[in-house]
Amino acid sequence: xxxxxxxxxxxxxxxxxxxxxxxxxxxxxVGDVVLYLAALAGVLFSPWGWLQGLASVFAGIKVVNLVTxxxxxxxxxxxxxxxxxxWLAIAAFTPGLFNYRLWLYDHxxxxxxxxxxxxxxxxxxxxxxxxxxxxxxxxxxxxxxxxRSLLVFGLYYIVERWWQAKFFPRPRMPAHVQxxxxxxxxxxxxxxxxxxxxxxxxxxxxxxxxxxxxxxxxCVPFYVFQSLFAFSVYVQHTHPRVxxxxxxxxxxxxxxxxxxxxxxxxPYWFSLLxxxxxxxxxxxxxxxxxxxxxxxxxxRLNSLLGPAAxxxxxxxxxxxxxxxxxxxxxxxxxxxxxxxGRPTSEPSDVVMPALAHEHAMTx
Numbered sequence: 484x485x486x487x488x489x490x491x492x493x494x495x496x497x498x499x500x501x502x503x504x505x506x507x508x509x510x511x512x513v514g515d516v517v518l519y520l521a522a523l524a525g526v527l528f529s530p531w532g533w534l535q536g537l538a539s540v541f542a543g544i545k546v547v548n549l550v551t552x553x554x555x556x557x558x559x560x561x562x563x564x565x566x567x568x569x570w571l572a573i574a575a576f577t578p579g580l581f582n583y584r585l586w587l588y589d590h591x592x593x594x595x596x597x598x599x600x601x602x603x604x605x606x607x608x609x610x611x612x613x614x615x616x617x618x619x620x621x622x623x624x625x626x627x628x629x630x631r632s633l634l635v636f637g638l639y640y641i642v643e644r645w646w647q648a649k650f651f652p653r654p655r656m657p658a659h660v661q662x663x664x665x666x667x668x669x670x671x672x673x674x675x676x677x678x679x680x681x682x683x684x685x686x687x688x689x690x691x692x693x694x695x696x697x698x699x700x701x702c703v704p705f706y707v708f709q710s711l712f713a714f715s716v717y718v719q720h721t722h723p724r725v726x727x728x729x730x731x732x733x734x735x736x737x738x739x740x741x742x743x744x745x746x747x748x749x750p751y752w753f754s755l756l757x758x759x760x761x762x763x764x765x766x767x768x769x770x771x772x773x774x775x776x777x778x779x780x781x782x783r784l785n786s787l788l789g790p791a792a793x794x795x796x797x798x799x800x801x802x803x804x805x806x807x808x809x810x811x812x813x814x815x816x817x818x819x820x821x822x823x824g825r826p827t828s829e830p831s832d833v834v835m836p837a838l839a840h841e842h843a844m845t846x
Contacts, residue, residue: 719761725831793833
């Protein structure tokens with residue numbers, strides 16, 4: 484830890500990549516919108532059921548892409564125009580039914596500011612004591628959400644995150660956030676009612692039945708989107724080396740953003756299609772870097788961090804191993820546990836050296 488550049492130096496090294504291009508940002512947005520609409524057209528007008536099914540899944544993938552661009556625009560990095568970024572973010576979040584104002588609160592104020600802390604966030608781990616204090620239903624849900632499966636990602640995100648924090652405001656949220664979120668909720672509700680009405684009326688303008696149109700035009704894409712988005716946020720901050728914190732960490736030492744976020748390698752073509760969403764550590768260091776420059780920024784970050792970088796190549800074996808090991812968290816000893824309380828990882832090599840250094844300095 485002590486041989487690494489400090490956080491300020493790393494951020495300065497990545498600053499040259501934080502340059503936005505309005506033509507490139509607009510091209511990405513328009514391209515994803517066109518492909519999403521083409522996928523819906525495939526659902527409604529294709530004469531073959533198999534092609535309708537493929538188009539439905541592809542529509543869900545494009546919703547993920549649009550929300551990724553909405554995330555980027557909300558960070559004011561997609562284009563060089565602040566006003567345009569705001570409108571692009573609202574539009575990009577619409578097919579996924581993400582409330583723009585709630586996103587700003589949940590993602591900017593909580594996730595980025597208090598990364599891997601014990602506020603409500605995606606896949607925040609429980610301690611063994613918290614898990615055992617749950618009722619039978621609560622423990623079942625935790626085991627389900629943390630099971631070695633690809634199918635539970637969407638269920639988790641719809642129930643625990645989208646419904647709880649991304650669609651309409653909740654009483655636990657600050658009053659000004661609630662007030663500012665309601666107009667965005669009514670907009671999303673109007674969009675949803677109109678969209679579903681058009682799908683129900685599909686027999687009036689297409690060969691598709693109402694049931695097929697609603698199922699393949701909305702339900703399947705929505706679940707595919709929620710599943711892929713949940714997978715993304717899971718792998719971005721869940722890893723045997725990634726620490727979580729019961730209190731407020733020192734962001735210059737054990738809580739450094741570049742050391743608590745995962746960089747996941749995919750083939751370049753896949754990373755390009757995903758808008759490089761898995762070059763995530765560089766994003767946490769400098770959120771103003773646009774997706775079309777983040778891969779180069781991540782490579783630079785990895786070179787600065789060396790072996791300290793949490794950077795792995797994705798495979799299903801890798802994912803299932805992470806899911807097997809990362810069930811509960813021992814916040815005192817900074818390690819992951821299974822549901823019986825057995826350690827499944829070593830104490831975090833990110834946190835423990837920093838804490839040892841602080842103890843030595845105060846001794």
